[in-house]
Amino acid sequence: MKEIILICSFLFLFSACDDYLDIEPQQAISTNVALSDEQGVRTALIGTYDILLSSEHVILNSELLADTEDLIWTSFIVPLTELLNKNIAVSNNNVENFWIYSYRIINQANTVLDAVGVVAETDRDAVAAELRFIRALVYFDLINMYAKPWTAGNPESSLGVPIVSIPAEESLDNPEVPRNNVAEVYEFIIADLIFAKANLPEQNGVFANTYTASALLSRVYLMQEKFESASAEAARVITSGRYELLDDLSQVFNQSDNSVEDIFTIQITPQDFNPVSNFYSGELEGGNAFIGVTDEHLTKYDTGDLRAKLFYNDLQTNTRRTSKWRVNATKDGNITTIRLAEMYLTRAEARFRTGDPAGALEDVNVIRRRAGLLSLSDVDLDVILEERYLELIFEGHQFRDIKRTRRFFGGIPFDDPQMIYPIPQRELDVNGALLQNEGY
């Protein structure tokens, strides 16, 4: 009997302990908890800004694709070399990652937008406006890289990118979405930006404010050759009184804190990997020393142009590199995305094209004087575009500017299929509704 009792108590150890299998993660929280209150939605909004960095390599990549004479590329990284050679494989992983990361940001924005109802009514639209600003920024980069420019063909029939405006948990039910046309995508971007402009505050620290939305809107309109609107949005930023050009050009770039010239930057901390300045910087700065600048480029600046001083010689390799993307001492230089000089140059061009050469001259001279050059007495379109090129080179504008002005990338016409990213092969493989771009 004693044995039987003992055996039974031994077997008691077999009793179930199912509760032990319910383990919740400690660094992560599940979706329904994450976005259940205002605090959650607001931190998720910050998270949306955080992942912007993942897609903004496009500032570098579009410059590589656009370049024909300014850069010396000394890297063996195949996908980026393909961009420079304008011979992109459909499996190019930079092309693939840009697609993936862009839609990841879009999904995060969509997911948070879907939950924005928990935010107090007074703040709700402002939160939504920030999310829609970010979404518009990403869609605008997508449409520029994967679709024909507005100026080529008919935007109503050119293939754009798929517009997804619902969270992943819903879009997964029907994930194979087709490409919308270019016009629809622009319409979507503009709707987001108009909403953002109307609902964003005047001031918002390093985050988007109403002028940031206007600045981006001016870019979008310029791309569509809607010069009146582009001029109006740029003017709204210039005359806001919030921004001014810095006297010292060298203070414009790689700053740890936004300057008064910055309209929007991607914030960088020492933990972040900033691919743009890493690739442009020499090894002694802590970069990868992949990109130098040709002698030929230097001949483009007039004598006395302070912008010709925005270069340094990397002693390690005896190579000239741009100071616009030189890793700073604290390794936290922000990525300049939109700055005031662009607004002046956008307005100058738009004014000129809408019959206001005097206004255009005024704007161009603002930029020239800051660069230490004498004012001009009159301008034409070529002068304005050349000024824009010299002021904004390496900042990711050239790719769009050549396309919208129907010029050439060296000998390659602006609408050449090779100057558009292919839809990533991996995406075509899993989404039967997608069509590949011409030429791939």
Next chain:
Amino acid sequence: MFYLCLPAQQTVAGIILDQGDHTPLVGASIVVDGAEQIGTTSGLDGSFTLTVPEEAATLVFTYTGYQIKVMPVEECQNATIHLSVSATLLDEVLVVGYGTQVRSDMTGNVSKINKEDIEGMPVTSLESTLQGRAAGVFVTNESGKLGFNIDVRIRGTSSINASVQPLYVVDGVVINSQDQVAFNNSRLNPLADLNFNDIESIDILKDASAAAIYGTRGSNGVVIITTRKGKANTTRVELDMNYGWSRPTIKRKWLNAEQYLELWGEAFANVADEDGTLFGLTAEDWKDNRLEGWRDGNDTNWEDLMYNPEGGQKQMQFNISGGNDKTTFYVSAGYSDQTAIIILNDFERLSGRMNLTHRINERLDFGMNMSLSRTVLEEVPVDWDFAAPSGIVAQSPVQPLYDPDDPDEIFANTVYFHALNYVDNVDWQSTNLRTLGNAYLNWQPIDNLTLHTDFGLDNFYNDNERYYNSKVARNTGEPNGWKRTWLADVLHYSTSTYATYGLQNNDHKVEATLGMSYEGHHEESFSISGRNFPNDDFQNVSSAGEIISGGEDETDFSVLSYFGRINYKFDKKYLLSISSRIDGDSRFGRDNRYGFFPAVSAGWILSEESILENKSSLSYLKLRASWGVTGNSPLTHFPSLGLFEGGRYGDQSGIIQTQIPNPDLKWEKTTQVDVGVDFGLLDDRISGQVDYYIKNTNDLLLNTNIPATTGFATQLKNFGKMKNEGIELMLSSHNLTGAFKWKTDFNFSKNRNTVTDIGGQSIEADNSNVSISQVIEGQAVGVFFAPEFAGVDPANGDALFYLNTELENGQFDRGTTNTLAEAQFVVIGDPNPDFIYSLGNTFSWKGLELRILFQGVFGNEGYNAGGQFQMDGFGWFDNQDIRMLNRWQQPGDRTDIPQLRFLKGSNDSSRFIEDASYLRLKNLSLSYQLPPNWIEKLGLQQMTVYFTGYNLVTFTNYQSGDPEVNTDIKDYFATNPSVIIGENFFTPPQAKTFLFGIKAGF
């Protein structure tokens, strides 16, 4: 006489001892031949007393794992009977999950490796000792680096995104064997913490009937490690010391300075503009800018500089074992110090172990096994890093090692930064403290029933510290020093309780086991990094001018299981085994938490049938068949939940959606069928095993590609199928058994892996275009996928590629092109071997013993991913492989090396595929046991001197280093690292080691 009136009986008493070490054999069975109902078992001191009828002529002595002995009754009286350990495979005792079994009763497939093949090997971790020792077990030491991951695949690869490595169990306790990955480096091997000199045996459960008792973790096989125990009534003290030297197995050849300048000049001339310049610079300008020192007549052999002339090892093992009839003990201390063949890399292990058993009374015993170890690994950067020792071969031979102006300083302006700069300026150490232990209690409340309960603990503490001083700023970008400290604490604990009921009579032998277990896993890690140190003497983060990051992570999982098994043997001929396990795992989705893993197997010992009985040529023959289901769990701990994780932007914290929920997520399910034959010929002089198996894996845990427009490029789902099919042959033969003994062991295994269904998608090993390994439906996992190289156009030196465009008739266009982009990607190679094999021979005569093991891998391809830089016709200033001398130079040249044109023809293609088959003289050991009369004066019982050679000779056609290779870049980049097999990216070769040792016992 009076006693004649009694029934004719006599009493026999004796004692049974082990032939080898004269220790008592407890529980040996003694029966009367022809009357098995009359018998007894030996007691704790090996003694027995048996009353036998007078007509009884002979007694039969049996003991598990020992040879049967038959003796006339009269010789047994007051005799000491020695039983010797069975040398035949069939009598081996196999340790299976939650019990043991004799091989002849086994219906599943288990391979066993004994301590003689493990002890004292010049390796870092026990997995290396498995190489070539067991059929169906494919071990790849991935490089000559010490302390890093070793790839073990049992019966092929059966997963893509979950683990492909077996489960490791030490003394009945599942241990944590998941590779440790600290920030930014390759996977460190947690099994290197175990001192393999303490191992008694390793049992490898391969088929489903053996592994199903481990449920959700049995799919990749189970490696059961049993550590040494003391034996009653003898106290043995053993000391084993050895010292050895290591050198690379194979060196490559590179251009010397003269060849370099010649070929570089030729390449320049081939691409220069008409005026002899490139980007406006002449060849001299380029060399002056980039190859400082080229005019000074340097001829540096950089390859030699990656090797450490001090490479070698010291090992010391000291142990005492013994006990009395109630208590046994085994206590050991081990020290091992290994210096890699490459610079910077060093591994040191200090360990102690204590194994105790104690019998409280006849029905109750308990014991504990406990080991403590401390390992210190001097780490090296991943192959990708210019600072990796093996990367130094990329330097130009025209540049010097030391600065001509200051011979104490390393020359700074080499083409790339290199590892020798790290020697004095970087301190990168990973220190592990490992506590591994368990305690158990066995209780026999009634005859034939044993209850067992145990508690096991595996605690792993890792301190990984990396310090870079100001002198390596060229590689780190940190002019004032940089430091990162990473601490991890991993606790894996488990408890199991089970009951075993055994019953045996003439016709029936039954053993049933029923139990449950619970395992918990908790891990925490913490990291901090800082920079800007006052000067190079300060190395702690507290002295850092700036703390740049910090992090803390914590995660858990748990597994709750119920298991049972019945083994039944009828009429000594028919065997049946049924087992099953139910596993609940916190990592599975809420809707699929419990998995059921059944297995059935049966055996028929044909040699016991009357028709085959007494045929001495065929002494044993058994047919086996098994079927069973095993599982494989996800690698991450919360794969089924929808998750948001933390982030940061503009000084504010944020959260980011990182995973969408999948409440249906469950284990990978592998169904395995195995049929086999065990046989013994000529009184088991020759014994062997042949098996054929099919392993079908369904519901793969696959990071399935989904449209990225959803916000996620992949989702972990149970999707896809994979198949492994193979044969295994194991032969063991005692060729000569006299004074001169000769034994031969042969293993052969062939496995064919096919990815049968992944929804038509192809899965890249990584998405950074570094690796060309892929998973493609209808192919083996990890095939190489790239354009196919068609040689060099003799007319102009262009690299040519096959178009391989699919034509309408389903054929492929075999036309060639010199434009890479026009060539289609095709499968250009398979890194999985057609078969692996080994041949071991042991010769012994008197005290002399010679052991020779050859191990081979056949039919696998290797990809030299570094070829894009090593053979790129100077895409940059990298030194080139010696094969580049054979380049195309003038029309009509027939060669497979294109004209030198700075990069031409160097993209990934089959140009860099090589046959990576090899045959190695893996191990040669010669030992001599000194005659007792020589050493008795020293008070020693035994003394052996030995020589061991490891990886002594390698036969291969592979030309890019050692064929047994796999780059650790995968651990750094790849999203699916286990898919990458056989890729070489400046990966250092294996070591060959010679060592001398001495072993003494007293």
